[in-house]
Amino acid sequence: MSEAGFTQADRRRREPLWFQVEQAIRDAIAKGEWAMGTQLPAEDRLCALFGVSRITLRHALRNLEEAGLLRREHGRGTFVRSTMLVAGTRELTSFTQEMGARGLTAGSRLLECGLARADAAAAAALEIEEGEQVIRIRRLRLGDNAPIGIQTAQLAASRAPDFLDLWTPQGSLYEALHRHYGLTPVEAGEVYRVAAVNAADAELLGLTPGDPAFVVERITSDERGPFEFTVSVMRGDRYEIRSTLRAGRVPANDRG
Incomplete structure (x- = not known):
């Protein structure tokens, strides 16, 4: 050095x-x-x-x-440290915005894009009937051309009709939803867990099958309710969760 x-x-x-x-x-x-x-x-x-x-x-x-x-x-x-996306207390932003805030150039490689039928998990998340039509978009997400994660987004087709004819894969999903349908995210709930990467995802992420990764499930809502359900598989060495914990008010009879 x-x-x-x-x-x-x-x-x-x-x-x-x-x-x-x-x-x-x-x-x-x-x-x-x-x-x-x-x-x-x-x-x-x-x-x-x-x-x-x-x-x-x-x-x-x-x-x-x-x-x-x-x-x-x-x-x-x-x-x-290697290129890393840090998740913690933050504003509700797109992947593109998160990368930009960290001085990285966001990139994507489209893996899958089309219409599908909602399975039980997607239907529950989007509050629609199982089997209803969803828009399924699967992308390899990059930061400065290095693979960071694989994101599979499912959108309620009824909330964004003909979206696939209007969206450019290189562009931000949220920006397109706002521009064409007035869909503006106001809240998102996320659940994190650790799981072993399967062979197909490992090849895309440059990992060995079985390596640990973060799996993040995110439900994004506007004022009318949920419109997006995303499952992300993120490289554990390029993605971490950092939170600030604050003490709550201690009841008077518990002090001392």
Whole structure:
């Protein structure tokens, strides 16, 4: 891992020292000078490289970890993380928007697109009768051309008639639904579980059959009710869940 390109943080600049360090590491990762999976030098070496205190360095590293660019392993050190989508408390957004918010270019490869009959799971999610017509769209989702997951979306056909004639596979599903039908997501419920990847999905995701992956079921609703049911199989090394838990109010008689 080359260290030759780094210069010490300049106290005469307007940007804070931690910001200068953070940007220097971001640039090194973006240029491939610090490749994915490689270990950063020890903290004392980084402090000497950038000419900053340990507190300043840790501020920069913490920001990069929260941005999904680094991972810190207790007892081992800090590593450059592979392209990862971090799921946590967030606004209701499309995959394209989530990728853009993380500085990644969203991409898709269409695997399947057509009309189908709702099975029991889709019918329950969409609140329609089993066997009713749904629009089924299956895509390989990419971030900076790296496979992140496989998403299978099912839309109630009655809510978006002739949608397949209007939607461009390279475009955002939600943007098209809003533009042509006024469908605007206002709420989504998600359920996460871990499962072994089957052979077909493993080949698309660049995994070995049986590797663990996140399976995410999402029901998206507008003001009239659910209109989309999506099942996603996400690479476990490029997708993680991060949540902030807050303590609730403790009843007076339980304090102490």
